[in-house]
Amino acid sequence: xxxxxxxxxxxxxxxxxxxxxxxxxxxxxxxxxxxxxxxxxxxxxxxxxxxxxxxxxxxxxxxxxxxxxxxxxxxxxxxxxxxxxxxxxxxxxxxxxxxxxxxxxxxxxxxxxxxxxxxxxxxxxxxxxxxxxxxxxxxxxxxxxxxxxxxxxxxxxxxxxxxxxxxxxxxxxxxxxxxxxxxxxxxxxxxxxxxxxxxxxxxxxxxxxxxxxxxxxxxxxxxxxxxxxxxxxxxxxxxxxxxxxxxxxxxxxxxxxxxxxxxxxxxxxxxxxxxxxxxxxxxxxxxxxxxxxxxxxxxxxx
Numbered sequence: 001x002x003x004x005x006x007x008x009x010x011x012x013x014x015x016x017x018x019x020x021x022x023x024x025x026x027x028x029x030x031x032x033x034x035x036x037x038x039x040x041x042x043x044x045x046x047x048x049x050x051x052x053x054x055x056x057x058x059x060x061x062x063x064x065x066x067x068x069x070x071x072x073x074x075x076x077x078x079x080x081x082x083x084x085x086x087x088x089x090x091x092x093x094x095x096x097x098x099x100x101x102x103x104x105x106x107x108x109x110x111x112x113x114x115x116x117x118x119x120x121x122x123x124x125x126x127x128x129x130x131x132x133x134x135x136x137x138x139x140x141x142x143x144x145x146x147x148x149x150x151x152x153x154x155x156x157x158x159x160x161x162x163x164x165x166x167x168x169x170x171x172x173x174x175x176x177x178x179x180x181x182x183x184x185x186x187x188x189x190x191x192x193x194x195x196x197x198x199x200x201x202x203x204x205x206x207x208x209x210x211x212x213x214x215x216x217x218x219x220x221x222x223x224x225x226x227x228x229x230x231x232x233x234x235x236x237x238x239x240x241x242x243x244x245x246x247x248x249x250x251x252x253x254x255x256x257x258x259x260x261x262x263x264x265x266x267x268x269x270x271x272x273x274x275x276x277x278x279x280x281x282x283x284x285x286x287x288x289x290x291x292x293x294x295x296x297x298x299x300x301x302x
Contacts, residue, residue, distance in 0.1 A: 025289045030226075032293070035269055035284045037224045038232070038260055039252070039295035041189060044145050045179055046240075047251035048154060049197060050208075051077065052122050052138050055085055055099055056129045077116065080108035095134075096125045118143035130171045130199075132161045152179035156197065172198040174213055183225055191222025195234075206242025210234060210253070219258070229263035244278035252280055252295055 054075050073079055082104030090097030099122045107115040120143055124136035138154040160172035177193035194213035199206065212219045212234050220232040238256035245251055253273040260269040270285035281294050 025287075027284060027286045027289050027291050031267070031269055031286045032284070032291075033226055034224065034228055034230065034262065035260065035271065035293060036295075037189065037226060038230070038269075038271075039282070039293075040148070041179075041181065041191060041224070042220070043252050043295060044148060044181075045150065045154075045177065045193070046210075047145075048120065048138055048140075049156065049175070050245060050251050051101070051120065052136065052156075053199065054078070055101060056122065056124065056136065058085075077108065077110045077114075080104055082106075083108050095127045098123045114146055116143070116145050127158075130158060130161060130169075132158055134158045147184050149182040150179055152177065154193070160198075167203045168201070170198065170200045172196065174215070176213070176215065181225070187225040189223060189225040191220055191224075193220050195219050208240040208242070210238040210240070210256075230260055231263060232258055232260050234258045238273065239276075241276070241278065247278050253282075254278060 054073070055078070058073070073085065078085060078101065080103065084102045085099060086102075087097060087099045100119055101122070102119040103116045105117070107117045109115045119141045121139045121141060122136055123139070124134060127134035129136045135155065135157045138156075140150055140152060143150050154175065154177040156173040156175050158171060158173050160170070162170040173196070175193060175195045175197045179191060179193075181189045194216040196211045196213050198209040198211075200209070210219070217233075218231040219234045221230065223229050235257045238253040238258065240251060241254050244254055254276045255273055257270065257272045260271060261267070262269075267286070272283040272285070274281065274283070279294075280296075281292055284291050284293050
């Protein structure tokens with residue numbers, strides 16, 4: 001190939017590459033930011049229900065009522081030196097009581113590097129926390145994870161309990177929550193939650209399912225840390241696998257879809273959590289463009 005032909009070849013190739021790259025559709029950065037912030041909000045607040053379940057499912061007895069006692073746990077989120085889990089004011093039939101989880105001042109780091117500080121107060125009334133008619137309330141006191149501070153309460157009212165055996169049971173709660181999160185740069189997000197949360201326990205493991213709750217139009221609504229008003233509707237049930245939570249330490253769905261709407265612009269973001277793989281990933285769809293993202297329970301991608 002002589003030099004003029006070579007030069008012509010490279011010019012044509014450069015034009016072709018430039019033309020292709022200019023037509024590649026990408027998701028706008030503000031939509032990526034909104035999706036990432038939604039993932040942070042969901043992961044670090046939904047996990048509170050899981051922590052409460054772990055603690056409340058421990059061997060509570062009436063002896064706890066006399067001055068309180070600490071429980072021994074194997075969940076590495078709760079086992080740091082200096083962490084305490086104290087039951088108090090537990091009724092003789094365990095139908096009511098309080099448990100306080102307190103993390104050490106320096107924080108409790110789990111095996112994935114997440115650091116929790118502060119305390120979590122859980123109070124249950126109306127029967128054992130997993131029985132129909134019972135309610136448990138989660139209140140946060142100077143609590144933060146990975147330096148994101150969270151205040152607010154979560155109320156879980158049990159409306160269904162099915163018991164087959166110790167290895168086969170199901171519990172369903174109506175969940176209402178209100179939270180404010182504050183990041184190290186002083187930005188804040190405020191939001192409310194209205195979901196139905198179901199726990200299925202079997203020999204195969206733990207499965208949690210979230211659907212839209214009965215008390216409102218949206219599963220989640222509020223204002224994120226970037227000042228965007230948003231709401232979330234669950235389209236197909238969000239499935240959380242207990243085994244994945246243990247592996248990833250991120251309370252994130254492995255199956256299910258939802259739609260996040262920017263209230264101001266009306267733009268919708270479709271979020272698909274996949275087919276059951278424990279990879280902390282989800283597919284974001286905006287204006288027909290798809291991109292795979294990996295969620296983190298901190299602000300490194302937000």
